[in-house]
Amino acid sequence: MRRAWSARSSMMTSAFAVRSAAAGIGVALCAMASVVVPGTAAAQGPDCPAAAVYPVLPGSTPLDSAENLGYDADGNLWVSRVFRNMVQRYDSAGRITAEVAVDAPGAVRAGPDGQLYVVYGDSAAGLLPGAHDSGVVRFDPRADHPVPQRFVSGLGMANGAAFDSAGNLQVADTARGVVRVRADGSIDADWSGHTALPGVNGIVVQGDSVYTTLFASATGRIVRIPIDAPSAQTTVAAVTLGSVGVTALPDDLAAGSDGMLYNATTTGKLVRVDPAGRAGLCTVADLGVPVTAVTAVPGDDRSLLVSSALGGVLRIVLAPR
Template sequence: MPNPRPSVGPRSRNHFRQRGFASSCALVLALTAVAAAAPAHAESASCAPATSATFSKANAPFLDWAENLGFDAQGNLWVSRLYRNEVQRYDSAGRVTATVPVTSPGAIRLGPDHQLYVVYGDNSLNLFPGTHDAGVVRFDPTAAAPVPEVFVSGLSMPNGAAFDAAGNLYVADTGSGVVRVRPDATIDADWTAQASRFGLNGIAVEGDSVYATVYLSPHGQIVRIPIDAPDQSATVANLSLSDDLAVGPDGLLYVATTAGSLVRIDPATHSTCTVLTAGPLSAVAVSPDGDLMVATGTGDVLRVDLAE
């Protein structure tokens, strides 16, 4: 989110950036230790391994942590650089062609109006009472110098986001659960109250269902939330350190884990299998040509070709 207090000088901004960086690092390390003690997911199906190639290299490993990925209507890839407080646009050759300032950015999603929607405030400091400077901004990705404007504010620690066919935006808020935002930017308080749950991270919509990852839990559940009955959520798989997820071209779920696996899940049968093993993975998105783009903990972005 653009700095609403221009009187804050560079020294103060760097101080808050360092605090956010340190607190987020501490949270990741603590959660990794907790999840490491939990049993890994059991493979219940076999699938052919995917192949991957590096699409873009990070300039500074970890500092360039890629928190999330998304595509605009022109097919350009956008990457959330959490600790740099910006989102970056890449061309097809993996070169940065634009940057837009957003504070602690998380999910990047193309809206029905062809604007890009980016959650901001994806920082563990926002889990503390009285520090909720978080929400969703949007901007025109085709503008010469995109300027983010606040779409919704007052959230806790928003991380994932996804639109449904009706244009409602679902935000995975780590501190409160799934927040349903109507196209007019008002929050559907009744629906949201029924989808309350702590520890969410990634989110995706497929048909009449919302799927979300519960990162802050020993088992890392993947839960299905019926859009018409948000109080009737059910676990479709347990997957430790499950971070982000996306619906693949085959209609199945693909989950990036910070344990280093890209896992395919069939929510109908609850079957899981690993299609790629790499370093810590933080995000996954489907490219216009059907490949998967996967972000790594170092900040590199991989293009993953799924086996037929």
Template sequence: MRTFGRRGAVRCSVLGAVVAGVLMPVATAEVSVATAEISVGSCAPAVAVTAIPTGVPVLDWSENMGYDAQGNLWVSRLYRNEVQRYDATGRVTATVPVELPGAVRLGPDGLLYVVYGDAPSSAVRPGGVLRFDPAAANPEPEVFVSGFTMPNGAAFDPSGDLYVATMSGVVRVRPDASIDTAWGAQAAVPAANGIAVHQDMLYVTTNGGPLGRIIRIPIAAPAERGTVAQLSARLPGLPDFADDLLADPAGILYVTTITGQLVRVDPVAGEVCTVLDDQPMTAVTAVPGRQEELLASTVAGAILRIHLSN
């Protein structure tokens, strides 16, 4: 999520409007599609409670999160320049220094991969991806790949390739850390933000004219990308800012937005609805072993536990 002066002018203006009370949470999501008509569906509301409370507002901004193989939760604290490990009781058990951290993803090798340099300053001081052993007593991060401008979201595909959402597009990184430039040239998606994988598809949120767009990219044929949905805010003429997203095992997408929405998108059935109106959320992740529970990170810094209704 890119915000404030050093985080990007677009999100800065949207977030400023939220803080000022200009933008209100949307009741439904308006969408446009490339190949089919998407309808606004009705879905049961979710219930959110605080799993980890806010510490110092904004300073403890929680940008993203992910679980390791031991079931510990790792949270990116953007402005503290670190990722924090939490145990099942919500206690911090470790911190790892990461400059302006973004997505946290468990790799197929059991290491944690953390995006760094999620800021406009990465145009001068490029960002990339770090990795470390989350089970180590004192995890030591090492650079896996670098040279990205405003990297944010990340996701692994079933083959072990890593996809990173950056300001200049989606980057495909092979397991040996080499960049698949040919694939990236075909998957030209400017201002990519969040990214998720389901089977042979990538789903990417973008906010580069217009805001709030969700793009579907076939992994084997990236040039055949298309728009799945276009999210908008309640007030006329004000688009929503789509941040990170999750694809569940059935391929249903859950998208967080700057107006505080958790939006459910079914790309196959063509249905979109908002399941939760809450505070501005930055990312969402599944809780291992709990099919109906998600966690959401927030601008204020709290981590929300969300129970989905069937």
């Protein structure tokens, strides 16, 4: 699944340029990586309780960007290093215990079969005409030297991923929309034909619905897709920069134990969204660096992990509600 370095380098540069330009970031962000003080209250919206922020893994440079993260069934943390074409396994002390070669990896998700599923080809090259392969690989996360096997291929720019209760994998393909992949690796073309949403990015399944972010939408939309009626889509939130009304560039999504959705934004905010619309939307933490993904921490109802464009990982401890 490796391509020649020249082609890969070009895609890496294009993908980073898209994310950097969209977020308006520059060299100054390298200095921001050390701004977060352990345990300090983060910035918040008027109706959102303050969260505490703790460093878990240090950041370094944008070329070490942590594109996504997730846990396997044994509670080991896996982080996608999109520009280094690998996913890394960390133990509870933050030590790297395995590295698996995956081309431009995105979402990392534990499957119902105990395998770890990783999207590949998460590159801006997938938005352009031409030969570009993207899809999902899977491997045994317990192996000393995991070997990825292709699960599905032929996608455009696979980015986010989430399993539903029936074992289907919903893939947020930025180039094509939400793609439903059955447990045998075949694509449910009929279902997926109703979900050709532009610029999808993060995705999560909660109850009977799929929620996905439209990164490229002008108002930062988060859309609900009923699993049993995929054409009956509704917008549950517009993630914008305060009263300005400009998109906050919503990226990855996670579902909290409190029933809320948590959205990592490229503008550096972790945003809480009530999918039912009752509690509205507020900022949980303003991290001062683009955050790329968010995941719940197994066994800890109040904690989330977020990854950053500079390669770091932070723990967000939510205030009691």
